[in-house]
Amino acid sequence: MSVADEHSTEVSVGGRPARTARAALAGIERPVAVRAGLVAVLFLVVLIGLPGLVSTFWLQIATNVAIYSIVTLSLAVLVGRVGMVSLGQIALLAVGGWVALRLGFGTGLPFPLLLLATGLITGAIGVLIGLPALRLSGLYLALITLMAAAAITVVLQVTNFPNGGSGLLGYSGARAGTVSSALHRPDLLASTSAFFRTVVIVAALMFALAAVHVRSRAGRAWAAIRQSQPSAIAAGVNVTLYKMWAFALASFMTGVAGGLLATSTGGLSTYAFPAQDSITVLAVVLMGGVYSFWGPVVAAVLLKLLPEILKNWGLPPDLLTILFGLGVLQVMLTAPAGLAVQVPKDLANLARLVRRRVAPG
């Protein structure tokens, strides 16, 4: 059993199936088209408009939000679609960053190929970690990913991120501090706004990749596994293959995010990936909601934009950690589908209440 399991009935009652049925009855698919149009417009506004509207500082924050939305997306797919909880996503992000830097310093791969290779290698590493763990379920899978994350953090602090040194590890103490540990960007992406646009496009591709998966055979297999593993096996679903696939996909996406992070301003430091961040990421993903693709976006905003806003207001960002903790408990107790579903529902309820008050009779 998993987080997703328990609420699947709740979600399918209040969520998509009912709406699809209604749309089918009406004989129109307009809500879907409207929604797709809305997403496209929003995407274009962010892509084209945002760099002109905000300062370089906030644009870098927005870039970070976009990068982390890929990480939260990968975790949301694991938790929401397959019902597997990983507590090692941030460690995997660090692995992605390491791989990207190692490849970047070691080879002359063009940027898109570098990102792809980073994703594939991180995906392979994720599968290597995940493969033996797939026999475990629920709590024990979560624990083993937490242990693996903690172990990776220790290794990284000893080996450091590659900075162009020699050898397999590619780190040289002599070069530390003298060269930037950031990956060199192609000239085309040198400006903050160009890099932001690239990141947004890559993030959009990742969301599309996830959406394609969810709607395809893999998504149906995952749904079956999430509902009940024995029935999935009985229905002829290759449980091990599809679980591994989900792990590989999530690790691939996290690896790509790591590659983007390694390229972003300032580069990587070993202290940027503490084990508790994997817990924070799980917290915001659960708060954002794991059953809708808006959830990961909300989660990334909570994770990367909100702390900056608080700092801007002179409030300690530690308050957010407390808030995230309370948020997790609230999600567990009352709102399993997260903010992305809960807030519109609450607003609709509020609107109905107001309408009832205003309307006579």
Add this chain to the structure above:
Amino acid sequence: MPDLRPFLVLGLALGGVFALSGVGIVVLYRATGVLNLAYGAVGALGALIAWSLINDLLLPDWVAYLVAVLFGGVVTLLYGMLFGAPLAQRDPLIKAVGTLGFTLILLGTMSWAWSYQAHSLILPTTELGFDVGEVRVNGTQILGLGLGLAVTGVAAAFLRYTKLGVAMRSLANHREITATLGVPVRRVEAAAWFGSGLLSGATGLLLSTLVGLDIVGLTFLVIASLSAALIGRLESLVVTMAAGLAIGVVQAFLTPFDTVGPYRTMTPFLFAIVALLWFGFGQPRLSRA
């Protein structure tokens, strides 16, 4: 070959504390089905409160230590009362994720109120000490190992021979049937939360002396205790204790070796990963039904 004897002392002391907290985790899991991942954070907050009582309010040390241990019990009990019951019927994973939320609340509180600046807390037992051969052993190290062994023994006897202990064990088997038998489920669970919380308070004090009072470090030392608990299959107190000691000693023994020394803090994680995989393959249904 370096002289390993000083490291044996360090390892046994640290292992004793891992055993102590591992037992706290197992007792709570057996009674309530909750794997308390906030265990380390509770201990860390208790130690910080003790630090403030001693350094800011200038209270006598023993009062501060007592408050720290009691704080562990009370705050854990509070969580158990507020969130334990509503989540009681849920999957073990959900219950554990709930305690992760609790961990974040505690972590946020600590870094907000005490910030990440360095604090240090040295138990007075550290000044007592004696020599075994050429190796100096201090009182806190003895206390760590002694408390680990004693708590394991007492907890095992408690679960076996007392009425409350038997009630806890039967709760672990089946909550509803136990309730039908007339066992006051909520009160028994409360006792488990409180007892386990007291142990986490004591763990926090000992670890802040033995390892250092570092918020994040202490919070995540729970993972080491968790490894011990997992090797004990979240059931056997004696195996948990032995595993705790083994992890502590192995970790300490790696210290003087240059090639593996820097990686020594990975020891508990590797122990846990091997244990999880071993049990996972040997016995597919590891989780409580």
